[in-house]
Structures are given as structure tokens and as C-alpha cells.
Amino acid sequence: MLKALSRFVSSWVGTIVLVLLAIFFVAQTFIIPTRSMVGTLYEGDMLFVKKFVYGIPIPRLPWIDLPLLPDFRGNGHLIEGKRPNRGEVVVFIPLTNKGYFVKRLFAVGGDEVIFNATGFYLRPFEAQSDPGYIAKHFPKHKIKRFMGKDFVFAPYESNHKGIFYAHHNQTFEVMRAIYHHQFPIKDLKVSMQEVDMGDEVVFYTKVDPDHFFMIGDNRDDSSDSRFWGSVSYSHIVGTPWFTYFSLNLTNSEGVRNSRDIFKVRWKRMFKSLQGLETLAAEGK
Numbered sequence: 573m574l575k576a577l578s579r580f581v582s583s584w585v586g587t588i589v590l591v592l593l594a595i596f597f598v599a600q601t602f603i604i605p606t607r608s609m610v611g612t613l614y615e616g617d618m619l620f621v622k623k624f625v626y627g628i629p630i631p632r633l634p635w636i637d638l639p640l641l642p643d644f645r646g647n648g649h650l651i652e653g654k655r656p657n658r659g660e661v662v663v664f665i666p667l668t669n670k671g672y673f674v675k676r677l678f679a680v681g682g683d684e685v686i687f688n689a690t691g692f693y694l695r696p697f698e699a700q701s702d703p704g705y706i707a708k709h710f711p712k713h714k715i716k717r718f719m720g721k722d723f724v725f726a727p728y729e730s731n732h733k734g735i736f737y738a739h740h741n742q743t744f745e746v747m748r749a750i751y752h753h754q755f756p757i758k759d760l761k762v763s764m765q766e767v768d769m770g771d772e773v774v775f776y777t778k779v780d781p782d783h784f785f786m787i788g789d790n791r792d793d794s795s796d797s798r799f800w801g802s803v804s805y806s807h808i809v810g811t812p813w814f815t816y817f818s819l820n821l822t823n824s825e826g827v828r829n830s831r832d833i834f835k836v837r838w839k840r841m842f843k844s845l846q847g848l849e850t851l852a853a854e855g856k
Contacts, residue, residue, distance in 0.1 A: 596631035596640075599623060599813060602663065602672060607823065608788035608795065609674060611852045612661065612734030615824055617840060618817040621663045623810040627653025637670060648806030655680065655805060656784060658696075659728040661845055664786070665807040667800055672809060675786035675796055676732070679779050686718050687764060687798060688774040689744040691737060692787070693723035718774065719767075734852035735789045743792045747775060750799075763801040777802075784808070814844045 579586075604617040613619075623629060628651040631640045645652065648665075656662045656677045663674045679685045682697030693716060699705040706715060706722050714725040729735045737743065749755030751762040764775035775798070779785050783802035788794025797803070818840035820827050827833055839856055840848065 595634060597623060597628055600634075600810075601816070602674070604674065605821075607793050607825070608790050609661075609676070609734070610790045610793075610825070611736060612676075612732065612789045612845075612848055613674060613812070614818065614837070614840070616819045616821045616837070617815050617848075619815055620813040621810045622813045625653070625811050626656055626662075626805075626808050627651050629809050643806070646806070648804075648808070655782070656808060656811070658683075658694075659732065661812055662784070662786065663809045663811060664784075664803050665809060667803070667807070673786070674812065675788050675794070676728070676735070677784050678728075678787045678797070679785035679802075681779050681781040681783050683785070684721070684723070684776070684778045685764070685785055686723050686774050686776055687744070687747070688772060689741045691726055691740055691791070693718065693725050694727050695721055695723045718769065718776070732789070732849055732852075734849055735791070737791045739792055747798065748773070751775075760795065760799050762799060764798060780804075812845045814842060815840050815848065817841065 599620045599622055602619050602621055604613050604615050604619070607615050627649040629649050630643060631650075632638060633640055641650070644650075658677055658680060660677050661674060662677050663672055665671070666673045678692060679694055680697070682700070684695040684697075686693035686695075696705060696709075699722065706724055710724045710727060712730075713727060715722050716725060717723070726735075746755060747762055747764075748766070750757060750760060751766055762775065764777040767774050767776045777785070779802050782805045784805070785797045785802045787796040787798065818837040820832055820835045820837070822833055824832075839851065843851065
């Protein structure tokens with residue numbers, strides 16, 4: 573039996589089967605196409621993504637990206653697993669059910685989110701039953717009251733140096749223009765509710781149960797949950813593992829001529845997500 577198994581594994585068919593099983597259930601390769609996660613993940617970063625961290629998602633056929641099995645459990649997974657934690661970088665299937673996105677998880681089900689001209693504020697759902705939760709878990713963070721409740725400003729930016737804004741006010745004003753149909757973009761709407769606080773206007777949302785509010789680390793250049801809403805657990809795939817290759821693309825910052833395109837970024841090779849965040853902290 574072992575000899576037969578060895579012959580099968582060493583055959584072309586056996587090799588293809590093993591590769592597909594690995595892609596379906598263990599790890600899959602992805603390439604970052606846009607700048608929405610700069611400066612943690614750069615366009616042209618090629619990643620292995622762990623697909624077993626949050627359960628085992630229903631396998632999808634590579635290249636044509638079609639599910640191979642029905643959604644028996646109704647949650648997009650063959651085996652249900654733990655949910656992503658706030659601050660983690662998550663790979664997921666967008667609401668269009670085509671392709672894959674990678675963003676940072678800002679808020680989980682039951683959390684409340686405020687976005688204003690200065691950035692993002694979070695009210696964790698735990699604060700509903702524990703009034704001292706925010707002061708205990710975010711002692712060094714800026715706290716601001718909205719709608720009679722305490723919200724934490726930028727709860728993850730001190731730990732994840734790749735998160736940044738270039739123009740806080742500009743991003744907020746663009747959202748307002750889209751919200752009021754003054755700056756229409758095809759297939760792009762603001763999913764958050766505009767709320768007039770008297771002294772300022774903010775965008776607000778409360779995340780649905782078992783859903784996840786995803787935003788790009790490049791907050792000025794990211795199509796994310798601000799525009800298409802929270803992501804359900806059924807769309808969660810995994811988390812980045814490490815880069816196996818990285819090179820400049822035509823949309824990369826610093827590409828000035830054709831010689832810069834496809835230039836290899838050697839410093840980003842074989843880096844885990846933690847290693848990439850260390851590079852971000854060092855400004856490399």
C-alpha cells in the first residue's frame with residue numbers, strides 16, 4: 573500500500589492532486605495588485621496565504637475562481653474556525669464573489685465605527701457591558717465622545733507602522749462628495765451613515781454580527797468597508813503568511829521609467845507579515 577501511494581505521489585497525476593489539495597486547504601499564492609495596503613503590503617508583493625487560520629474555506633478552482641462544493645454549512649467553510657481579531661490582516665472574497673482582497677480588520681460584529689476628518693474611531697462591543705473596558709484596554713489612546721459614547725481613536729496605528737494617511741481631510745471630503753452624489757464614481761457608494769453632530773459631521777456604522785469592517789492601511793487610496801460595507805465570515809479566506817517574491821509594477825511609487833518596472837525588491841523577499849511591518853517601521 574505504501575509503495576502504491578509512493579508511486580501515485582511521484583506520478584504527474586499524484587503531483588497535480590497534491591498541489592491542488594495544498595491550494596484548496598493549506599496555502600495559496602496571491603499577488604498584491606494595488607496600493608491599498610501600502611505601506612505594509614506593496615503592489616507587486618507575491619504572497620503565500622494561510623487558508624486554515626480561520627477554518628477551512630470551501631475550495632475554489634484556481635484561475636476561474638469557482639467554488640467546487642456547495643456551501644453546506646451556510647458560512648462559506650467546510651470546517652468552521654475562529655474569527656479574525658481586530659488589527660489582523662485578512663484575505664477575503666469581495667462582495668462581488670470574484671477574486672480576492674486583502675485589508676486590515678478594524679472592527680468586528682457589534683463594534684461601532686466613526687470616520688471623520690481626522691481618521692477612524694472604534695467603540696468595541698465589549699464597552700456596552702463594561703463601561704471601563706476602553707480605559708482599561710486603551711489607556712494611552714485618544715478618547716472622544718460621539719453620541720454620548722466613548723470612542724478610541726486609531727486603536728492599531730501604534731502597533732502597525734504601515735498604517736498611514738497623507739490627507740485626512742481630503743479623504744473625508746471625497747467620501748462626503750460621493751455620499752451626496754456630487755462626485756459620482758461608478759459602482760462606488762458610501763456604506764456608512766452620515767451623522768451631523770452639531771459641531772462636526774461624521775460617518776457612522778455598527779458592524780453586523782459575524783461581519784468584519786475591513787480597511788486598507790493606505791487610508792487615502794483604498795476601496796474598503798467605507799464604500800461596500802462589512803464582510804461576512806462566509807467570505808473570509810485566510811491571512812498572509814510570507815512573501816516569496818516582490819517587484820515593482822507600473823503603478824508602483826518611484827517608478828520613473830521602464831527600467832524601474834519589474835525591478836526586484838530584495839529586502840521584501842521571504843518576509844513574514846511581521847517582517848514586513850518591521851520594514852514599515854524602519855521606513856524601508
